[in-house]
Amino acid sequence: MDTLIILASASRPTCLESQIKNTYSTQCLQWHGLPKPLLPVSGKPALTWWLDEAKALFKNIYIVTNAHNYKNYERWATGHDFPKANILNCGFSTGPISDITFVHRVKDCRDGVSTIMMADFLYNDNDTWLPSLLKTSQEKTALYFYNGEQEKRMISLVLQPNALGALPSYVSNLDGWSVIDQEKELAMMISDHIIVDDKPAAARFMEEQLSFDEYLADWLDDAGTPCAMDPIHVKAYARVGLMGNPSDGFYGKTMSLLISNFWAEVALLPQPTTEITIMSNPVADPRRFSTIASLAAMCQEDGYDNGDRLLLACCKVFYTHCRDKGIELNTRQGFRVMFDTNIPRQVGLAGSSAIITAFWKALIQFYNVTTIPLEEQASLVLSVEQNELGIAAGLQDRVIQTYGGLVYMDFEKSYMEKHKHGKYEQLDLSLVPPLFLAYVAHPEDSGKVHSTVKQRFLANDPEIIDAMKTFASFTDKARKALYDHDHHEFAQLMTANFEQRRKTYGDDVVGAVNLRMVEIARQHRCVAKFPGSGGAVVGMWNGDNESTRIMDMLNLRHALEKEGYVFVNIIPKDSEP
Numbered sequence: 001m002d003t004l005i006i007l008a009s010a011s012r013p014t015c016l017e018s019q020i021k022n023t024y025s026t027q028c029l030q031w032h033g034l035p036k037p038l039l040p041v042s043g044k045p046a047l048t049w050w051l052d053e054a055k056a057l058f059k060n061i062y063i064v065t066n067a068h069n070y071k072n073y074e075r076w077a078t079g080h081d082f083p084k085a086n087i088l089n090c091g092f093s094t095g096p097i098s099d100i101t102f103v104h105r106v107k108d109c110r111d112g113v114s115t116i117m118m119a120d121f122l123y124n125d126n127d128t129w130l131p132s133l134l135k136t137s138q139e140k141t142a143l144y145f146y147n148g149e150q151e152k153r154m155i156s157l158v159l160q161p162n163a164l165g166a167l168p169s170y171v172s173n174l175d176g177w178s179v180i181d182q183e184k185e186l187a188m189m190i191s192d193h194i195i196v197d198d199k200p201a202a203a204r205f206m207e208e209q210l211s212f213d214e215y216l217a218d219w220l221d222d223a224g225t226p227c228a229m230d231p232i233h234v235k236a237y238a239r240v241g242l243m244g245n246p247s248d249g250f251y252g253k254t255m256s257l258l259i260s261n262f263w264a265e266v267a268l269l270p271q272p273t274t275e276i277t278i279m280s281n282p283v284a285d286p287r288r289f290s291t292i293a294s295l296a297a298m299c300q301e302d303g304y305d306n307g308d309r310l311l312l313a314c315c316k317v318f319y320t321h322c323r324d325k326g327i328e329l330n331t332r333q334g335f336r337v338m339f340d341t342n343i344p345r346q347v348g349l350a351g352s353s354a355i356i357t358a359f360w361k362a363l364i365q366f367y368n369v370t371t372i373p374l375e376e377q378a379s380l381v382l383s384v385e386q387n388e389l390g391i392a393a394g395l396q397d398r399v400i401q402t403y404g405g406l407v408y409m410d411f412e413k414s415y416m417e418k419h420k421h422g423k424y425e426q427l428d429l430s431l432v433p434p435l436f437l438a439y440v441a442h443p444e445d446s447g448k449v450h451s452t453v454k455q456r457f458l459a460n461d462p463e464i465i466d467a468m469k470t471f472a473s474f475t476d477k478a479r480k481a482l483y484d485h486d487h488h489e490f491a492q493l494m495t496a497n498f499e500q501r502r503k504t505y506g507d508d509v510v511g512a513v514n515l516r517m518v519e520i521a522r523q524h525r526c527v528a529k530f531p532g533s534g535g536a537v538v539g540m541w542n543g544d545n546e547s548t549r550i551m552d553m554l555n556l557r558h559a560l561e562k563e564g565y566v567f568v569n570i571i572p573k574d575s576e577p
Contacts, residue, residue, distance in 0.1 A: 003109050004058040005100060006047075008037055008065045008073060008119035009093035019212035035069050036210075037119035038076055041219045043273040046205060048080055049122055062107060063119065064088050064099045080274075081331075122205045229270040229333075232365050236358035237573045238262040238349040239400045240437065240531035240538040243497055244409075244475035249394035250457055250464075251413040253472035255479065256400040257432060260573035264341035264354035268362040271334050278311050279338040301442075307339055307355055313388035314359045314381075321380055322369065329367045337362070344566075346443040348532020350397035356384050357401040375421040378402040392454075395422060397532075404575030405429050408479050426575060431482040433490060435570040436553070438517050438528070438560050439536035451509045467504040471497065491527045491542040498529035510534065517565060524556035538570070 013021070016039070020031050031039060037047040047063075054061055063086060065073045070089040077084050090102050100116060103109065205219060237258045244254035280287060285306040289295040322329050337359065343351035360381055364372070372380070378398040385391040399422070400407050406429050411422040456464045474497050481489040498518060502510050514530065517537045521528035525548070528539030541549050557567040 002058065003060045003062070003115070004054055005103050005116045006050075006061065006063045006119050007096055007099055007116060008035065008047075008063055008069065009090055009096075009099050011066055011068065011092060014120075015209050016212055016215055023212065033072070035065075035072060035119070038072055039215070041122065041205065043271070044275055045076060046122055046219075047076065047119055048274075050117070051080065051082065058115070060086075060107075060109060062086050062088055062103050062109075064090055064093075064103060066093055067091050079276075118206060120206050229366070231270070232268040232362050233265060234268075234358045234362040234365070235263045235265045236354040236361065236401045237264075237404075238343045238351070238354060239397055240349070240435070240570065241396060242406075242432075242531075242538065243478040243493060244471050245396060245497075245530065245532070246394065246501070247468045247471035247475075248396035248409065248411055249392075249454070250468040250471075251411050251416060252468045253408070253410050253475035254396045255406070255408050255427075255475050256396050257406050257435075257570075258400050258404050258573040258575075259437070260571045261437070261568055262341075262343040262349060262351075264339060264343055264351065264358050266337060266339045266355070266358040266362045268359075268366055269336040269338075270366065271336060273334050274332060275334040276315070277334075277336040278308055278315075279336055281307055281339055281341075284339070284341060302345065307341075309389060310352060310355050310384070311337060311339065311359055313384045314356045315363070317380055317384045317388060318360060318363050321372075322367075325371075327369055327371060329369075335366060344439055344443075344536070347439040347535030348530065349439070349536060350401065350532060352385060352391065353381060353393070353397040354401055356381050357398060360384075374402050375399075375419075375424060378424075379421045399424055404573060406432055406572070408475065427479070427482065429572055429574055431485070432572055433487040433540050435538055435540050436526075436556070437531070437536060437538055437568050437570050438521075438565045440513055441564050441566050443535045451505055453505060464504065467500060470500055474500070487540070488542065491540055494529045494538075494540065495527045498527075501530060516563065517560065520559050520563070520565075521556060524559065525552050526556055 014036050016036055017034075020028050020039075021033070038045045040046075041049060051061070061082075063073055063077075063082075065087060067089060070087065073087050074084055076082070077087050088103060088106060090099055093099050096116070237260055240257050240259055241248075242255045242257050244252055245256075248254045282288070285308055286298060289298065319329070321327075339355050339359065341351060341355060343349050343354055345351055360377065363369075364377075378395060378401075381398040381402065382393060382395050385393045395411060396409060399409055403424060403426060406427040408425040408427055409422050410424075416422055453464055457468070474493050478490055478493045481487075481493065502515075507515065511534055514534050514537065518528045518539075521537065521539045525541060525543035526539050527542045528537040530536070531538040541552060543549060543552055560567045
């Protein structure tokens with residue numbers, strides 16, 4: 001067969017569509033506004049069942065819809081590898097004959113047999129009658145009906161080549177299939193009318209009067225064989241930048257540590273259909289609020305960004321990378337995905353990249369992709385935020401969350417430009433001295449002062465260029481201090497890193513609450529620096545008398561908590577096997 005035209009241009013809602021629109025249960029709300037052919041039947045849209053079969057029968061498939069439903073079908077096409085160019089918007093249909101000629105006019109497909117089907121028609125391997133009808137009708141023009149309860153419903157109209165030549169003259173006075181067999185001149189073109197009294201079982205879905213109760217009882221079941229894969233749970237942990245930050249975004253060098261105190265977890269739930277569902281997190285991405293006042297308060301505190309976009313962008317980057325690199329993915333099985341996170345927001349602990357990294361690792365496992373090197377994975381995760389979402393970020397977070405443990409990173413410019421990633425060295429985690437983390441309990445992003453450092457760096461400002469080289473030198477010295485077990489030198493470098501940052505960015509950008517955490521640490525024989533962009537500090541004890549360590553740390557904790565900060569002892573997280 002050559003061309004299939006699927007008619008989805010009806011403007012009058014069916015009984016099922018009307019009942020769904022007037023039902024406000026949680027289940028029904030997700031289907032409001034969907035045309036019947038896109039409602040789920042046994043786990044996937046009704047139209048998808050027919051499309052799966054039709055791909056093997058037809059060279060060209062076109063779907064005609066109207067201005068009201070075009071976006072629904074366009075979204076369906078995008079999600080089912082169906083060409084969007086083959087979803088045709090006729091505006092507002094004046095009848096099936098008009099729609100058919102519209103397709104032939106726009107797509108210039110007069111040559112070859114054209115078969116027309118209704119969009120809510122279902123067909124599967126058990127319905128052997130259809131291929132037989134299509135095969136026997138290739139040499140003649142035939143119209144097939146089944147005798148519905150209310151009216152005759154078209155199952156298939158097969159037209160010979162050139163048979164459409166006379167159709168445009170009938171557009172003005174043909175407004176429905178019920179009058180086709182009453183138009184004598186057009187009827188003369190149709191050499192064979194067949195009324196199918198015993199309609200196929202799957203064709204019951206086409207009935208105009210199919211009710212919501214019948215739909216729930218007979219069509220909304222779980223399709224296919226049970227999914228053989230178990231749920232996939234992946235965690236990605238918070239990180240602290242120990243040295244050299246923020247030079248990772250300026251071709252510098254950094255040292256970063258993964259910590260097990262906080263994490264983001266992704267649950268990927270395989271399912272037997274091809275559908276992929278992004279499920280919102282009710283805490284991170286709330287959709288329900290007790291009052292309008294609580295909605296406004298949440299928006300003021302957390303802003304409008306949500307985790308859904310991180311998952312969507314991650315999926316897109318993962319798929320396009322695999323496609324471009326010729327990595328074959330089994331797309332015959334879909335999944336549902338949800339995330340949870342306890343990483344404090346807006347305090348520079350890499351919460352967003354943890355969500356993306358966890359999902360990326362889950363996708364790697366789900367699709368059994370083993371050919372993407374770790375260093376390349378970190379760069380791809382960065383591209384999710386930087387290129388897809390426009391989030392200013394450096395590679396440090398993604399590298400440490402991909403590798404785990406303690407990692408030394410060199411982002412030298414010429415190497416980065418050639419390889420699209422830096423040089424990464426896994427260090428011995430046992431070298432790390434005991435560390436603490438303190439952060440602002442209630443951060444406010446709106447008060448941050450904009451920094452011009454990036455613009456000055458791009459303009460080759462010598463002061464900023466030298467500052468980034470200085471940050472990088474701290475990292476090299478810190479690595480040596482760890483290997484020498486010289487914790488006092490490491491502490492001095494943490495202080496130097498913070499003071500260089502303060503000098504480069506200025507106190508207004510650094511922020512009073514952050515300066516206060518560092519000040520309190522120093523009052524208790526400790527040092528501290530930023531682990532990320534601000535809102536938290538990472539530090540260590542730097543006293544001379546080991547006997548005072550425990551009391552110094554206890555007093556530090558009490559002092560920080562008294563002023564509203566949160567204090568935790570860091571538990572490093574080893575690299576993943």
